Amino acid sequence: MKVFSGTANEPLARAICKSIGCDLGKCRITPFPDGETFVKVEENVRGEDIFIIQPTSPPTNHNLMELFIMIDALRRASAMRITAVMPFYGYARQDRKDQPRVPITAKLVANLLVAAGVNRVLTMDLHAQQIQGFFDIPVDHLYAAPVMYEYLKEKKLKNLVVVSPDAGGIKMAHAYSQTLEAELAIVAKRRKSATEVESMAVIGDIEGKNVLLVDDLTETAGTLTSAASVLKTKGAQKVLACVSHALLNDTAIQRLRNSSIDELITTDTVQRSAIDGVKITTLSVAGLLGEAIKRIHSNSSVNSLFEFKGGRTS
Numbered sequence: 001m002k003v004f005s006g007t008a009n010e011p012l013a014r015a016i017c018k019s020i021g022c023d024l025g026k027c028r029i030t031p032f033p034d035g036e037t038f039v040k041v042e043e044n045v046r047g048e049d050i051f052i053i054q055p056t057s058p059p060t061n062h063n064l065m066e067l068f069i070m071i072d073a074l075r076r077a078s079a080m081r082i083t084a085v086m087p088f089y090g091y092a093r094q095d096r097k098d099q100p101r102v103p104i105t106a107k108l109v110a111n112l113l114v115a116a117g118v119n120r121v122l123t124m125d126l127h128a129q130q131i132q133g134f135f136d137i138p139v140d141h142l143y144a145a146p147v148m149y150e151y152l153k154e155k156k157l158k159n160l161v162v163v164s165p166d167a168g169g170i171k172m173a174h175a176y177s178q179t180l181e182a183e184l185a186i187v188a189k190r191r192k193s194a195t196e197v198e199s200m201a202v203i204g205d206i207e208g209k210n211v212l213l214v215d216d217l218t219e220t221a222g223t224l225t226s227a228a229s230v231l232k233t234k235g236a237q238k239v240l241a242c243v244s245h246a247l248l249n250d251t252a253i254q255r256l257r258n259s260s261i262d263e264l265i266t267t268d269t270v271q272r273s274a275i276d277g278v279k280i281t282t283l284s285v286a287g288l289l290g291e292a293i294k295r296i297h298s299n300s301s302v303n304s305l306f307e308f309k310g311g312r313t314s
Helices: 010-020 060-076 105-116 129-134 145-155 167-179 222-233 250-257 286-297
Strands: 002-005 027-031 037-041 049-053 081-086 120-124 139-142 160-164 183-191 197-203 210-218 238-246 263-267 280-283
Touching (some): 002 010, 010 286, 027 060, 049 060, 049 286, 060 081, 060 105, 081 286, 105 129, 120 286, 129 139, 139 286, 145 167, 160 167, 167 183, 167 210, 183 222, 197 222, 210 222, 222 238
Parallel strands (some): 002 049, 049 081, 081 120, 120 139, 160 183, 160 210, 238 263
Antiparallel strands (some): 027 037, 183 197
C-alpha cells in the first residue's frame, strides 16, 4: 500500500499517513508557466495498492485536473488498484437537472474519474447521497458525525436543540438529534440567489435553549448566519454551528464576524488559513479516513465506521 497526495490538502494527507504508520509517497507536482500541471511519481508503484488524497476544494477545477493527471501517471506506472480519497467532493451541489439546459456536473466528475483510471472512491459527507449511484465502481461514503459527536459530548451542553438550517438537511439534523439525545427544529428558508438567503420561520421550540445548527457544507455562510439570526430573535440562548466542510470565502468570513454564531465547529477535509475574529474549532478526520484506508487495503468491512453510540450515522 502507498499513499500519495495532491497539493489541495497535504497537511491532512500527512496526518492520515501518521495515523496508519506509513510514509507519504514521493511525487513531484509542478506547474508550467502557462498553467498546465506536470506530475512525476518518484518511486516504484508497480503492482501496488494506491490511495490518492485530494479534496476538490477551491480552486476546484485546478485540483480536479491535478487529481486526473496523478491518476493517469499512476495507472501508466502499472499500479494494481487506485483509490481516489476525496474528503470533499466538488461539484456535489450540481447533482440534478433542476432547470432547462443545465448539466449534472456531479455525474460528469464521476465519469471523468472512472475514465482517468480510478478503481474505487472514498469520500466524506456528500452533499447528496445519491451521488454514490453516479459511479459504477465501489464508493465508500464516510460521515464526520462520530468525530463531531466526541467533541460535542465533551462540551456537555444542556437544553440542546439540533436545528436544520433548511428543509434539505432534516435527515442529517435528525441523525444528530438522536445521537445527542436532543430535540429537533427546522428553519424554513427562501433562497433569493446562489449567495443570498432569506430565512423565514422556525418550526420547533428553541426559546431559552442552546442551539446546534448542522449542515454538510458552507461557502458563503448565508444559510447559517441568517438561520442563526432568526434563532437568536426567537430566543435561542447560545448558537453553535456544526459543518463538515467549511470552504469559507471572503463573504463568508465577513458574515461570520457579524453573525450570532458563537462557535463554528468543522473538520480539516479542506485546507484553510487561520481566520481572525471568528471562533472556529477544526476537528481532524485523519484517523477516520486512515482507518478506512487500512480496511479497504485489507479488504475488511468499513461498515462499523458508520456505527457509534449504538446507532448509525446515516
